[in-house]
Amino acid sequence: MFAIWILVFREVLEAAMIVSIVAAATRGVPGRWRWIGSGLAVGCAGAGVVAACAGRLAEAMSGMGQEWFNAGVLLAAAAMIGWHVVWMARHGRALAAEAGRFGDDVSAGRRPMTALMIVVALAVLREGSEVVLFGYGMVAGGSASADLVSGGVLGLLSGVAVGVGMYAGLLRIPMRHFFRATNGLLILLAAGLAAAAAGFLTQADVLPTFADPLWDSSWLLADDVWLGHALHALIGYSAQPSGMQVLFYLTVVVLLSGGARLAAPRSAPVVSALPDPTA
Secondary structure (H helix, E strand, C coil), X not given: CHHHHHHHHHHHHHXXXXXXXXXXHCCCCCCHHHHHHHHHHHHHHHHHHHHHHHHHHHHHHCCCCHHXXXXXXXXXXXXXXXHHHHHHHHHHHHHHHHHHHHHHHHHHCCCCXXXXXXXXXXXXXXXXXXXXXXXXXXXXXXXXXXXXXXXXXXXXXXXXXXXXXXXXXXXXXXXXXHHHHHHHHHHHHHHHHHHHHHHHHHHCCCCCCCCCCCCCCCCCCCCCCHHHHHHHHHHCCCCCCCHHHHHHHHHHHHHHHHHHHHHCCCCCCCCCCCCCCCC
């Protein structure tokens, strides 16, 4: 559940960041909340359509070899997380600045109010679609549906709460601390998903195991205890991993850590603080 909470919280936080910056920049514009609310509704509806299509696709493909299907979903989710981590490391600060400029343009009348709805809808749709894919990856990796729902609700509520704090101007903690912490967790989560995919591919005799198991840490922490379950969902822990799973895991950690470090700008942080809407 904690891993799902981190995922949903991160995605909701990023959408909330865009919405909060745009809302703060357009304060005083008549009817802005109607357009912002419409954008939120359209974005959520679009994410719902993505979820429905993904569910039908999963049902259609589930009979084509369960190991292949599960591995494909897990690798797709890991790839999406990896792209997300590296892209945000590179463009997060520019994305926030662009949202601020966009809000100023709407306030000055250089952009129509409908554009306000569109930019909010796209932000919500993008993050919502990623949550859908992550959710399918977590389920394919063995997470329970109840954990998916509870973690998703907690992530949604906490992300919205932080977004409200952003808009109110009460959150003065630099956002780079949030993104650095969650980036590290997302890298480990992507590595765990990739390792789980490697496990399915070795079961299907597509990849060699190299060594099975490479080690056995069941005496220290077994997979079937609550802490083992939690660490498996969060960072991909396995008491008896194969050599191929460990290879996938370490490869993803090295690639994503190095990619995020190379992509990160050398100058200012992503977002230091939002303008105070009461100013």
